[in-house]
């Protein structure tokens with residue numbers, strides 16, 4: 375079968391012919407219909423800190439149809455449409471696993487990083503770590519929900535968003551465009567914060583109630599001028615150090631986009647306004663099931679570019695260059 379292979383740190387992806395994967399007792403073999411490319415694919419290839427074990431088939435947003443079942447898998451059947459997330463396979467008995475926070479298990483296996491992912495015609499998935507795609511949800515739409523959507527929804531949960539609150543999404547890309555739609559569906563007043571005024575119309579079409587243009591990345595002061603936000607989700611890779619200025623009293627800043635920029639934080643201001651800063655990522659697992667339902671039932675749309683496997687390198691370059699609109703998805 376055909377698969378994208380990353381041979382070494384910093385090297386290019388290449389398309390190769392690989393042996394058909396053999397399922398263990400608790401595995402399923404999935405015929406991939408769609409596999410999203412996340413910016414983390416770029417990190418996994420280029421940053422030693424991500425711990426990718428090479429050679430590796432990348433891709434942690436895989437969706438497809440079960441073709442074969444391991445001998446002990448009884449909860450799924452051939453033909454089920456499923457997907458899995460980055461965190462796949464965990465020990466099940468450490469303190470993190472007992473708390474249901476598998477993402478912090480010390481023995482976790484990560485899709486596309488330490489075990490093979492979805493940029494291929496076939497993919498092995500652990501039956502304990504897959505979710506069914508809700509009926510009616512297109513596989514190309516669904517794939518990015520398994521990372522981008524899951525991350526966005528986890529941030530919304532961690533920020534404890536209430537209906538009617540003003541929620542600002544800073545950086546409306548692959549992750550942010552889903553956050554805007556989920557927040558809207560959950561009853562928030564959504565303010566999209568962008569660096570480019572030209573994006574305004576498209577952001578309103580996605581469901582943003584208002585669009586704020588942050589000049590020179592100064593999102594904090596731009597939001598303050600608008601009256602402040604109850605919640606700010608920073609999904610951008612950059613961070614405005616003065617972002618806390620954009621919060622109202624009892625406001626929460628939820629950090630999702632990775633980076634090393636330092637945030638300006640004044641204890642007195644934090645105390646007077648009772649502010650919170652939250653770091654968020656995917657998990658617990660229940661939220662993956664919930665966001666798939668939310669996406670399907672709210673009619674959210676994933677904005678994607680699709681590429682066949684043999685154009686994976688081109689798709690990778692668009693993602694790495696920040697040019698993809700808004701998610702690149704491989705369709706084997």
Ligand SMILES: [Zn+2]
Pocket residue numbers: 412413414415434521522
């Ligand atoms: Zn991802």
Ligand SMILES: [Zn+2]
Pocket residue numbers: 464465466467468469470471478479480481
């Ligand atoms: Zn564990």
